[in-house]
Amino acid sequence: MHDRSKADTARIDISLAGRLGQFALDVVFDLPASGVTALFGPSGSGKTSVLRAIAGLTRLTGRVVVGSETWQDARTFRPPHRREIGYVFQEASLFAHLTVANNLVYGARRSVGGLDEGRFAEIVGLLGLRPLLDRSPTTLSGGERQRVALGRAILSRPRLLLMDEPLAALDRMAKDEILPYFEALHDRLRIPILYISHDISEVERLADRIVVLEAGRVRASGPLNMALTDAGLGFVRDPHAASVLPARVVAFDAADALTELDLGGQRVFVDGCGPDD
Known part of the structure; x- marks a missing residue:
């Protein structure tokens, strides 16, 4: 699928600061024009506040620039309904009086x-x-x-997809059922996705990059595989931590159920994978 969600070739720049009650937020980071960036950190670190500010639901000072368009700066504040954002919350906010099909159509009809x-x-x-x-x-x-x-949000053709712990309310079995669908979208969509999670195993499966928040500030930002091996960030001490290695599928041996991978010029064989995995 070649997604026509108007993703820009330029990056998305975020610089936001302000106080929310007693909590001070001051973050600066950017996103690539496609792929999944995880916004990771403990509860209370400011993850949801950042998403709400990007969406224009919470007004902070700073800049939000998407490609060539400025959504927010010292002179501009584009309201939420004009930011072309898809937002998936922890609890699905579906219209109970509409069928699933009509919920999806609602999203599609709101798109350009x-x-x-x-x-x-x-x-x-x-x-x-x-x-x-x-x-x-x-x-x-x-x-x-x-x-x-998620389908309704995508069908609105967003410039940016924001996902606020969409799996947090699900049990482990339900998470395992839905994650393959999320992974498929990651491989097919050409829009930037900012994905909140405090589950490192979830991040390892879905994200390309990570922004680590701590007490309202960015502690680290960059490719996921580099962050996972940074001893200073503490991921290496997490019992669920893993390494993420970029590889290219070379061949699949159906007789032995083995997939051959090219890992930086080295040939690696892994089991339990099919040609579409």
Whole structure:
């Protein structure tokens, strides 16, 4: 799928500061034009406040620049409905009086250009939503509701997709069911995604880059594989920590169920993978 969500070739620059009650926030970081950046940190570090400020829901001082467009600076403040942002919350905010299909159509019709039936069918297939289209959101599981919420956000053709711990309310089994759909979107979408999580195993599966927050400030920012091996950040002491190694699939041996990978010029064979994994 070639996503036409108007992603810019330039980066997204974020510089925000202010006080929220007794909490002081002062962050500076940037995002690439595509891929998943994890916003990671303990509870109370300011992750959700950053997302709300980027969306224009909380007004702080600073700059939000998306490609060639300035959404916020000293003279400009674009309101939330004009920021072309998709926002997926911890709890799926679906319309209970509409079917799943009509919830998705609502998102598509709010996009520039309106409903594109081909793209609608593509997103429905990618997220495995076809069997759910005629159902009410009230009959869905937590994981199914989050897939619908994600589909609706994507169909609005956002310039930037914000995801605020979308799996936090799900149990481990439900998370394991939905993560492959999120991974598929990561591989297919060409829009930047800022993804909040405090679960490092979740971040390892989904993210390309990471921004680590601590007490309202950026402690580290960069490629995920570099952050995971930085002893100063403490990930290496996490019992769930792992290394992320970029590799290219070279071949798949169906007889022995082995996938051959090119890892920096070295050949590595891993089991349990299929040609589409």
